[in-house]
Amino acid sequence: MSKxxxxxxxxxxxxxTKDEDERENAIFQIGLILERHYQPNQDAPDLYEANxxxxxxxxxxxxxxxxxxxxxxxxxxxxxxxxxxxxxxAIRRANPVWFIQPLLTLLDTYGDQLTNDAAYEVVLAFExxxxxxxxxxxxxxxxxxxxxxxxxxxxxxxxxLGGKTKRMMVRLKQAMNPAGSE
Numbered sequence: 001m002s003k004x005x006x007x008x009x010x011x012x013x014x015x016x017t018k019d020e021d022e023r024e025n026a027i028f029q030i031g032l033i034l035e036r037h038y039q040p041n042q043d044a045p046d047l048y049e050a051n052x053x054x055x056x057x058x059x060x061x062x063x064x065x066x067x068x069x070x071x072x073x074x075x076x077x078x079x080x081x082x083x084x085x086x087x088x089x090a091i092r093r094a095n096p097v098w099f100i101q102p103l104l105t106l107l108d109t110y111g112d113q114l115t116n117d118a119a120y121e122v123v124l125a126f127e128x129x130x131x132x133x134x135x136x137x138x139x140x141x142x143x144x145x146x147x148x149x150x151x152x153x154x155x156x157x158x159x160x161l162g163g164k165t166k167r168m169m170v171r172l173k174q175a176m177n178p179a180g181s182e
Contacts, residue, residue: 003055004055004058004059005059006055006060007053007055007056007163008033008056008059008061011015011026011029011033011056012026012030012069012072014026015027015030015072015073015076015087016076016079016080023083024083024086026091027073027083027087027089028051028085028086028089028090029051029052029056030069030073030090031089031091031092031093032048032051032052032088032093033052033056033059034049034066034069034070034091034093034094034158035093035094036048037060037061037066037093037094037165038066038093038094039095040067051176055104063098066094066095066098067098069094070091070094070098070099070102071102073087073090073091073145074091074102074103074105074106077106077110078106078110081110084110084114084115084117084118084121085117085118085120085121088103088121088122088125089121089124090120091103091125092121092124092128095132096125096128096129096130096132096137097132097134097136097137099125100129100137100140100141101126101140102139102143103122104140104146107144107146107149108144109124111146111149112149112152116153116156116158116161119153119161119165120160120161120164123150123153123161123164124163124164125167126168126172127168127171129141129172130139130168130171130172133175133176138175138176141172141176142176144153147169150165150168150169151169153165154166155170
């Protein structure tokens with residue numbers, strides 16, 4: 001195994017370490033790597049150099065490995081629910097085509113158990129789906145019945161989550177049902 005891949009494998013292992021700071025930093029870095037491979041942040045290009053080692057900056061992971069990483073992170077949410085917000089943050093940095101189905105499956109099983117912070121990250125993930133303007137992503141969202149869960153978040157006591165969810169639901173409906181297609 002190459003030194004670069006060893007660093008990647010080590011980073012994935014750090015996402016389950018007992019040390020909370022090390023674990024959170026690893027999850028953040030995984031998110032950055034997924035983002036770099038999908039849609040690099042043009043507003044803050046130094047973000048990667050400042051937070052990733054030289055080896056991780058050289059890392060190139062193929063589509064399959066990215067998909068495996070998303071599945072790994074969703075599994076960690078099941079095993080480490082206290083880290084759900086951070087893990088969903090990392091997941092939503094990836095290509096929505098790859099994260100939508102694992103995220104919907106997770107929501108179907110654990111959606112009502114998520115903290116408000118994790119729910120907020122899900123709303124941001126759905127915003128990424130809207131921005132992707134990808135029909136396969138919209139088809140997955142249409143097939144899933146997330147409206148009751150989103151409505152619960154929209155009507156909940158957390159005003160930040162509620163407002164963000166309501167606005168996202170309007171945009172999602174518009175994106176999935178463009179004018180004239182209803």
